[in-house]
Amino acid sequence: MTELVIAMALFVGSHFLMSHPLRAPMVGALGEKGFLGVYSLVSLALLIWAALAYGGAPDQQLWFVYFWVVIAGHVLMLLASILYVGSVLKPNPALVGAQGSLAKISEPQGAMRITRHPMMWSFALWAIAHIAMNGTFSTLVFAGGIGFLALAGARAQDAKKARLIGAAWTAYAAKTSFWPRLRWPGLTPVIAGTVLYAVLVAAHPYVFGVTTRLWEFIL
Known part of the structure; x- marks a missing residue:
């Protein structure tokens, strides 16, 4: 450990x-x-x-993982997959080296309507889902570190871009939100994100050696 x-x-x-x-x-x-x-x-x-x-x-179990926790974790993973795919389907000024896209958009599009950091929030939701569904101290350290880095990094990125880009970033940030909001990102990211989520669930036991436990409650 x-x-x-x-x-x-x-x-x-x-x-x-x-x-x-x-x-x-x-x-x-x-x-x-x-x-x-x-x-x-x-x-x-x-x-x-x-x-x-x-x-x-070593797997030090911190809490018992109930049925509803697994289901909630899968919902978070579906949302994370949609945000991740959506972060690259439309101009996303928050990505590294993508500040030039600010000149190409007048309003946030797609997943950027939900949050201006959809990729970072996809990592954070991944972390929350895995911590909840595993309930182990090792997962808390590993996934928690990634989730913390994603959100703290996004906050630091806001400040850095405001300093380096100036008014253009400030105007863009005023039209978006750091915290996710209930907004429709468009059909394409929803479909593509759902496909990604299904692939991750199906491949999980082969890549990582453990199932996501979804089938335990469906079959």
């Missing part, structure tokens, strides 16, 4: 360090593309380490 805690702390901490205080000197030394390459490699390596540590961590 100690290894998992250390790996997740480094994974989360490295994101904030490289995204903020270390970004300028790293870009100066490596260039923008070089910085993104190192950032991606470091993040991927630490995530793989954390995932391996999670797989080997």
Whole structure:
């Protein structure tokens, strides 16, 4: 468990360090593309380490997982899948390097009508669903770290984009919400997100070695 805690702390901490205080000197030394390459490699390596540590961590059960918790978790995963797909189907100024899309839109479109950070919220909903449906301390550390990074990173991203882009971002942010709102994202992200959710459920036992427990309550 100690290894998992250390790996997740480094994974989360490295994101904030490289995204903020270390970004300028790293870009100066490596260039923008070089910085993104190192950032991606470091993040991927630490995530793989954390995932391996999670797989080997002892399962300390924190609560009993009731039927309704599993169902609620699957609902959250469906919503997360729709938000994730929707985050790339329409212009999304919140994505890295996508601030140029601000000039192409007058109003938020698709999933950006729900929240200006649909991809980050998809990770957060994934984390909440998995913590609830597993109920283990190791999942709380692993998924909780990813969920915290997603939402704290989105907040920090708001401040950074407001500082770097200025009025264009401020005007866009005023038309959107950080917190998800009940809005219709369009038929395409709903259909595509539902397909993604179905694929994840079907592939889960083959990729991760455990079922999502959905069939236990349907069959």
